[in-house]
Amino acid sequence: MDDDEEMKPESSKTEISDDSSSWLDSSSYNFFCNDRESSILSEFGWNLQPDNDRRTTHRDEAINCVLPSEHMDLEQGSNLAGISSSSSSSRLLLPENLMSVNQTALMISSSIDAASTCNPSVSSSSSEELPEKSTGSDGKPPDKPTTKGRKKGPKRIRQPRFAFMTKSDVDHLEDGYRWRKYGQKAVKNSPYPRSYYRCTNSSCTVKKRVERSSQDPTIVITTYEGQHCHHTVGFPRSGVFSRDPAFATQMNTSAAEPLYVPGMMQFHLEGRGLPNVTQLTHGLQREVVRSDQVLPESASHLPTDEGLLGDIVPAEMRNR
DNA sequence: CGCGTTTGACCGGCGC
DNA sequence: GCGCCGGTCAAACGCG
Numbered sequence: 149m150d151d152d153e154e155m156k157p158e159s160s161k162t163e164i165s166d167d168s169s170s171w172l173d174s175s176s177y178n179f180f181c182n183d184r185e186s187s188i189l190s191e192f193g194w195n196l197q198p199d200n201d202r203r204t205t206h207r208d209e210a211i212n213c214v215l216p217s218e219h220m221d222l223e224q225g226s227n228l229a230g231i232s233s234s235s236s237s238s239r240l241l242l243p244e245n246l247m248s249v250n251q252t253a254l255m256i257s258s259s260i261d262a263a264s265t266c267n268p269s270v271s272s273s274s275s276e277e278l279p280e281k282s283t284g285s286d287g288k289p290p291d292k293p294t295t296k297g298r299k300k301g302p303k304r305i306r307q308p309r310f311a312f313m314t315k316s317d318v319d320h321l322e323d324g325y326r327w328r329k330y331g332q333k334a335v336k337n338s339p340y341p342r343s344y345y346r347c348t349n350s351s352c353t354v355k356k357r358v359e360r361s362s363q364d365p366t367i368v369i370t371t372y373e374g375q376h377c378h379h380t381v382g383f384p385r386s387g388v389f390s391r392d393p394a395f396a397t398q399m400n401t402s403a404a405e406p407l408y409v410p411g412m413m414q415f416h417l418e419g420r421g422l423p424n425v426t427q428l429t430h431g432l433q434r435e436v437v438r439s440d441q442v443l444p445e446s447a448s449h450l451p452t453d454e455g456l457l458g459d460i461v462p463a464e465m466r467n468r
Numbered sequence: 469c470g471c472g473t474t475t476g477a478c479c480g481g482c483g484c
Numbered sequence: 485g486c487g488c489c490g491g492t493c494a495a496a497c498g499c500g
Contacts, residue, residue, distance in 0.1 A: 329473055331492060344491070348472090357491095 319343065319358050319368055325376065327356060338362035349378050 320327070320343070327345035335342045340360035347354040354374040361367040
């Protein structure tokens with residue numbers, strides 16, 4: 149049933165998935181972009197404007213992207229899978245291991261729906277912000293006779309979500325937090341299931357979705373929702389995190405200083421919604437074909453003249 | 469035994 | 485109103 153579309157080359161259909169584009173709907177966001185990429189995006193009708201006020205960081209170990217604060221009301225000092233906030237904008241630090249499990253990841257992120265502030269202190273007690281169903285811990289008897297009856301409540305408010313794509317063999321990447329899987333669903337038009345994880349910290353409401361791209365099975369799409377109200381639970385034995393100063397810094401303080409990256413201009417992207425993954429990928433494919441320039445894989449997570457957007461294009465696609 | 473995963477059922481939003 | 489589908493629940497199960 150799910151083998152019909154499975155290995156169809158990108159020529160036929162190029163959507164990552166129906167819903168993966170649905171959250172790319174905020175009005176603006178910032179990212180690294182070089183001249184070529186900006187021209188590509190311009191071809192798609194997206195209005196790029198240099199934004200020199202906001203600076204984005206790309207270090208050896210982590211990527212730091214600036215997101216529009218008007219869509220993200222993150223609390224100072226809070227963190228979500230490496231997201232920290234400053235006075236004017238929020239930044240997302242991707243820990244090195246997320247970037248380099250098999251290299252290649254482009255963070256594409258945006259906020260969503262009600263990006264209401266969710267301060268850590270609120271997590272379990274504030275019912276107004278988080279109409280999350282009773283988590284079972286309360287043992288509330290269901291309204292319905294069924295054992296799986298759910299408490300009705302106000303409309304569920306989605307917390308800010310952040311997604312990024314990682315080229316990786318493993319679905320569930322270590323990110324310093326412990327996750328408990330609570331569900332798995334088949335994804336429409338994709339042979340690969342989507343897994344749902346929840347932070348094991350009882351007072352933490354952060355959730356995470358992991359799915360593989362139906363187009364390129366080597367790409368894992370990870371989506372975080374919510375903010376951690378606690379620190380990481382210790383790092384993996386290999387110490388990937390401990391040798392990641394950027395990530396460690398971010399975890400200990402929210403005041404990660406913005407750095408300027410030589411050779412990389414930052415643009416402010418404006419339009420009637422963000423270009424979705426498909427559009428970006430398409431444009432870059434074309435560009436890559438034209439430029440006939442293939443990055444060495446080992447260096448693909450470093451800033452190059454292709455910029456970060458170039459990383460989104462899987463090697464196989466580049467070679468087409 | 470505790471914790472995490474699996475899996476089928478259920479709920480609710482949304483489009484037609 | 486109905487059906488589809490994403491998201492969640494929770495019992496059963498597996499594993500260390």
